[in-house]
Amino acid sequence: METVVGEEMFMNKKIIRKTKGSSLLEVLVAGVIIAICAVMLVTGFITAYNLIAESKYIKDKSDIASSVIEGATVTDPEILVVENPVGKITYEINNIPYEINGEFTSANDTTEVVKFVAFKADSRVE
Amino acid sequence: MRQMTHSNNKGSALVWALVTIFVLVIFIGTTLTMAFSYYNRSLINNDLKQAYFTARSVVDALKDEIQADTANGQAILAELDTVGDTVNIENINFVGDSTDQGYITATVILEETDTIIITATAYIGERTKTVTLRLHSDGTVSDNPIMEEFPGVTIPDDVVVVTNTYPIKNNETSDIYAEANATVMFNNNADYSGNIFAESGVTISINQGSKFNGTIYAESGTIFTFTKLHNQFLGTIYVRDGSIIKVNGVNYTITENGASVNVSPSGMDSDFKSLLKIYSGSSSGDGSWGGNVYE
Numbered sequence: 001m002e003t004v005v006g007e008e009m010f011m012n013k014k015i016i017r018k019t020k021g022s023s024l025l026e027v028l029v030a031g032v033i034i035a036i037c038a039v040m041l042v043t044g045f046i047t048a049y050n051l052i053a054e055s056k057y058i059k060d061k062s063d064i065a066s067s068v069i070e071g072a073t074v075t076d077p078e079i080l081v082v083e084n085p086v087g088k089i090t091y092e093i094n095n096i097p098y099e100i101n102g103e104f105t106s107a108n109d110t111t112e113v114v115k116f117v118a119f120k121a122d123s124r125v126e
Numbered sequence: 127m128r129q130m131t132h133s134n135n136k137g138s139a140l141v142w143a144l145v146t147i148f149v150l151v152i153f154i155g156t157t158l159t160m161a162f163s164y165y166n167r168s169l170i171n172n173d174l175k176q177a178y179f180t181a182r183s184v185v186d187a188l189k190d191e192i193q194a195d196t197a198n199g200q201a202i203l204a205e206l207d208t209v210g211d212t213v214n215i216e217n218i219n220f221v222g223d224s225t226d227q228g229y230i231t232a233t234v235i236l237e238e239t240d241t242i243i244i245t246a247t248a249y250i251g252e253r254t255k256t257v258t259l260r261l262h263s264d265g266t267v268s269d270n271p272i273m274e275e276f277p278g279v280t281i282p283d284d285v286v287v288v289t290n291t292y293p294i295k296n297n298e299t300s301d302i303y304a305e306a307n308a309t310v311m312f313n314n315n316a317d318y319s320g321n322i323f324a325e326s327g328v329t330i331s332i333n334q335g336s337k338f339n340g341t342i343y344a345e346s347g348t349i350f351t352f353t354k355l356h357n358q359f360l361g362t363i364y365v366r367d368g369s370i371i372k373v374n375g376v377n378y379t380i381t382e383n384g385a386s387v388n389v390s391p392s393g394m395d396s397d398f399k400s401l402l403k404i405y406s407g408s409s410s411g412d413g414s415w416g417g418n419v420y421e
Binding site: 033037040041044045047048049051052054055058059062066069084086087088089090091092093094095096098099100102104106114115116117118119120121123 | 215
């Protein structure tokens with residue numbers, strides 16, 4: 001039995017619409033749309049992945065660097081510790097200037113995305 | 127006219143495609159938002175940590191100055207006459223490091239006659255961290271004879287208190303507090319690098335071969351005996367200006383002479399004389415600010 005789909009009666013004229021298969025143009029347009037969506041998807045996920053990876057890197061290095069500032073032994077070769085013994089804090093009390101000599105200790109990763117600095121006065125009592 | 131009834135699926139593919147894309151866009155958007163949030167939080171945590179280190183550096187530096195009774199510490203204490211007095215530390219800057227350590231404010235408040243509160247707040251970007259330290263005056267330390275002659279010197283809690291005789295052996299680093307008339311003896315070939323706090327009347331006996339890289343705080347009246355100093359007996363002996371110490375049976379008066387010292391009468395062993403330094407620390411007389419607690 002033959003089934004005719006898409007026939008419409010209009011003013012005694014039979015209009016036949018093509019419903020089977022797709023034209024080349026439709027296929028191309030669909031392909032482009034799918035490709036754009038795919039690129040968006042992949043790009044979005046890659047971006048998200050990179051961000052999460054970077055966040056984890058910062059968090060991990062930050063934990064290590066802050067521990068080093070607190071006096072822990074450096075175990076991560078990517079964390080660099082620099083001590084600058086010629087530092088000082090300057091301040092004023094009632095517009096009279098004062099300064100405290102001491103040293104800076106900084107701990108940073110190789111990219112310097114993570115970097116912490118602390119100051120210790122020369123007058124500190126260990 | 128005969129009616130035909132059948133479900134109409136025309137255009138549903140487009141709807142499905144739109145729905146799918148919409149869902150995916152929401153999913154990606156959510157994922158990216160979470161990732162950005164995680165990333166930002168890591169950066170915020172970094173700023174907060176640096177703000178904490180900055181604030182604590184300032185608090186520690188002020189605390190150290192007060193505890194060590196330096197001129198800076200005395201300048202702060204001089205402003206704290208009555209309970210409730212507040213010293214505002216202004217225009218705080220770190221010199222010698224280019225890292226952004228933020229904007230800092232600090233105050234020192236005399237909360238009680240024996241309690242000082244030091245507070246510092248650091249601002250990095252929109253992040254803020256405050257560190258507060260409570261510093262207590264430890265009146266018991268100022269009663270110590272050594273503290274009277276050497277104000278500002280801190281005697282560790284784990285110091286070894288000697289009332290009789292204490293022999294120093296090899297590779298020893300313990301700090302020693304020798305009470306009046308006690309004896310501290312450097313054994314033959316001893317190697318010592320700690321601190322000795324000697325009250326008046328203490329005898330410090332140095333046997334041959336002894337090495338020394340520490341510090342002796344010798345009250346006036348301290349007695350030193352030795353026959354020959356090892357060339358690595360290189361520590362420092364602090365005395366007050368005008369102190370009298372007995373070295374190998376002779377009383378010498380030690381006075382300041384520029385960067386060096388004068389001994390009277392002359393004739394002291396030059397190797398021993400080179401170890402002597404005049405102690406110049408001072409105290410505000412308010413007692414030692416010792417114990418501290420972060421809040």
